Amino acid sequence: MSKQSKMGVLGLLLVLPSFLVLFVIVILPVALSFKESLTNDSGGYDLSNYIYLFTDKLMRSNIIFTLTVTIISVGLVLAVSYALAVYMRFNDSAIVRWIQKMYMIPIFIPGVIATYGLIRMLGNRGWAAQFLYQFGVESMPRFIFDMKGIIIANLWFNIPFTTMLLASALTAVPNSIIESAKDVGAGMWRIFFNLILPLTYKTLLVAATFAFMGIIGSFTAPFLLGPNAPQMLGVSMQQIFGVFQDRQLASALAFFTFFLCSIMGYFYIREMTKEERGKAT
Amino acid sequence: MRWYLKAVGPKKVFEFLVLVVFIVFFLGPLLNLAILAFTGNWVYPDVLPKEWSLKWWSFVLEQDEIASSIGLSFLIAAIVTAVSIVICIPAAYAFARIRFPLSRFFLFSFLLTNAFPKMGLYISIAVLFYRLDLMNTLLGVVLIHLINVLMFMTWIPTSAFRNVHAAQEESARDAGASPFRVFRSITLPMAMPGIAVASIFTFLNSLDEAQGTFLVGIPNYRTMPVIMYSIISDYPAYAGAVFSIILTAPTIILLLAARRFLSADVMSSGFQLK
Structure with a gap:
């Protein structure tokens, strides 16, 4: 065997174990759950599980609730994170450096703990209520076991990670470009729309994808601090699988969330591979 | 107050507000838990507990x-x-x-x-x-x-x-x-x-x-x-x-x-x- 083909075999051997794991924990389950979702009670194949998802009143309200929460959360996360990342990139002061040091902390805090912290803080007799009481405010708006609570938790979980992705993309924007644009008299907004946004929109899309999928597929926060009905789809899936033991319906619901994210998932993979192809040639 | 804001500059004030919101929102819930863990009893509506204790640590570790x-x-x-x-x-x-x-x-x-x-x-x-x-x-x-x-x-x-x-x-x-x-x-x-x-x-x-x-x-x-x-x-x-x-x-x-x-x-x- 030539040296080159030996190296080729070696490369494949090194990659194979991790690919096999990937196959068993991602590709196989997704294929199987698709088949399972089309199985009806008598063992035949039809769309009955999907029809149930869209005709059952409770299911429909769960789907609408999940989409509402997700869209509001993603919008807020992107707006806040982008503003924060851009501000940190182009301003340098003691306070900015403080924020830079701290903003990544929440990424590493266990989700259960953060959710618990938010419950204790925002509950109707929580720490926030105790502070407000000192200022004569005696009734807190309802956050916990409510949609607002889920959205707040989503912001807590997603803003740091999104900011991190965007901050890393923004460090790649060279100072010289910005300065020369300033020299020729470009205003703040023009620099933003004509330079910064085009240079970072790809990461913005990646960040949007992560936030969208993270929130649609979330479980911990909605399970612990969401309302009993309507539920987020993650919680509903877990209940159908664990409590009602209906694997077909749970699979159908899982596959429905895949479908909702498929456009973003496809886009994420396409953008990622496009860049690399450009580099290889 | 106003002359002070003017002297510091609106940018500093803005940044300070961002920092405060940031700390309250992201670190507040964590700080709340940290305080709770060393509390003996915390009565609403006190902002801080009056009774500190480690008794919950032994309680937890005994389970x-x-x-x-x-x-x-x-x-x-x-x-x-x-x-x-x-x-x-x-x-x-x-x-x-x-x-x-x-x-x-x-x-x-x-x-x-x-x-x-x-x-x-x-x-x-x-x-x-x-x-x-x-x-x-x-x-x-x-x-x-x-x-x-x-x-x-x-x-x-x-x-x-x-x-x-x-x-x-x-x-x-x-x-x-x-x-x-x-x-x-x-x-x-x-x-x-x-x-x-x-x-x-x-x-x-x-x-x-x-x-x-x-x-x-x-x-x-x-x-x-x-x-x-x-x-x-x-x-x-x-x-x-x-x-x-x-x-x-x-x-x-x-x-x-x-x-x-x-x-x-x-x-x-x-x-x-x-």
């Missing part, structure tokens, strides 16, 4: 299920980290240094772990595990923990290996070092920061993983985050706060140890190629 969950969590996290190092680092080296057929396809296949919403994927896996009899087994729990780490455990080291200049390896080869020696003395040490960050991140990720374990590991494999689900509803708030600190402590210790290596750039290379 059998809690103590055993701590050991189990660390065991699983160690296994997941070891397994992922063994299977991912060689792959990362191959992606960075070896030309082999379909290498791009394999590299991008790891994107699939992020292309599905997590709870949907976990349900699909649970359906598969149910068929394979992997529900409620250690292997099942380890596999479900691997999903979240597979991609960055491959990609962060891949970019770390790529950043090692080939010229340095070549000159060592010219000086007569064997390929293995070059890898051990040149390539590995230079890629170490990336590998270290990825490994630490993997360990923490496994330690904190709750949803997947909750789905496939119940009732035998109740790790710390899974126990936390029931603590929140069944125990007094102080006990929950104490347990939160126990669960968060390894994170803080490891992060402080690794903060030299940790940057937004290294971290984000695990989620996108640049």
Whole structure:
């Protein structure tokens, strides 16, 4: 065997174990759950599980609730994170450096703990209520076991990670470009729309994808601090699988969330591979 | 007040407000738990407790299920980290240094772990595990923990290996070092920061993983985050706060140890190629 083909075999051997794991924990389950979702009670194949998802009143309200929460959360996360990342990139002061040091902390805090912290803080007799009481405010708006609570938790979980992705993309924007644009008299907004946004929109899309999928597929926060009905789809899936033991319906619901994210998932993979192809040639 | 604002400048004031909102929103809930854990009794509407105590710590540590969950969590996290190092680092080296057929396809296949919403994927896996009899087994729990780490455990080291200049390896080869020696003395040490960050991140990720374990590991494999689900509803708030600190402590210790290596750039290379 030539040296080159030996190296080729070696490369494949090194990659194979991790690919096999990937196959068993991602590709196989997704294929199987698709088949399972089309199985009806008598063992035949039809769309009955999907029809149930869209005709059952409770299911429909769960789907609408999940989409509402997700869209509001993603919008807020992107707006806040982008503003924060851009501000940190182009301003340098003691306070900015403080924020830079701290903003990544929440990424590493266990989700259960953060959710618990938010419950204790925002509950109707929580720490926030105790502070407000000192200022004569005696009734807190309802956050916990409510949609607002889920959205707040989503912001807590997603803003740091999104900011991190965007901050890393923004460090790649060279100072010289910005300065020369300033020299020729470009205003703040023009620099933003004509330079910064085009240079970072790809990461913005990646960040949007992560936030969208993270929130649609979330479980911990909605399970612990969401309302009993309507539920987020993650919680509903877990209940159908664990409590009602209906694997077909749970699979159908899982596959429905895949479908909702498929456009973003496809886009994420396409953008990622496009860049690399450009580099290889 | 007004002359003071003018003297400091609106920009400073704005930044200060951002900092305050940031700290209250992100660190407030954590600080609240930290205070609760050392509280004896906290009566509404006091802003701070009047009675401090460590009694909830002994209460928590005396509960059998809690103590055993701590050991189990660390065991699983160690296994997941070891397994992922063994299977991912060689792959990362191959992606960075070896030309082999379909290498791009394999590299991008790891994107699939992020292309599905997590709870949907976990349900699909649970359906598969149910068929394979992997529900409620250690292997099942380890596999479900691997999903979240597979991609960055491959990609962060891949970019770390790529950043090692080939010229340095070549000159060592010219000086007569064997390929293995070059890898051990040149390539590995230079890629170490990336590998270290990825490994630490993997360990923490496994330690904190709750949803997947909750789905496939119940009732035998109740790790710390899974126990936390029931603590929140069944125990007094102080006990929950104490347990939160126990669960968060390894994170803080490891992060402080690794903060030299940790940057937004290294971290984000695990989620996108640049």
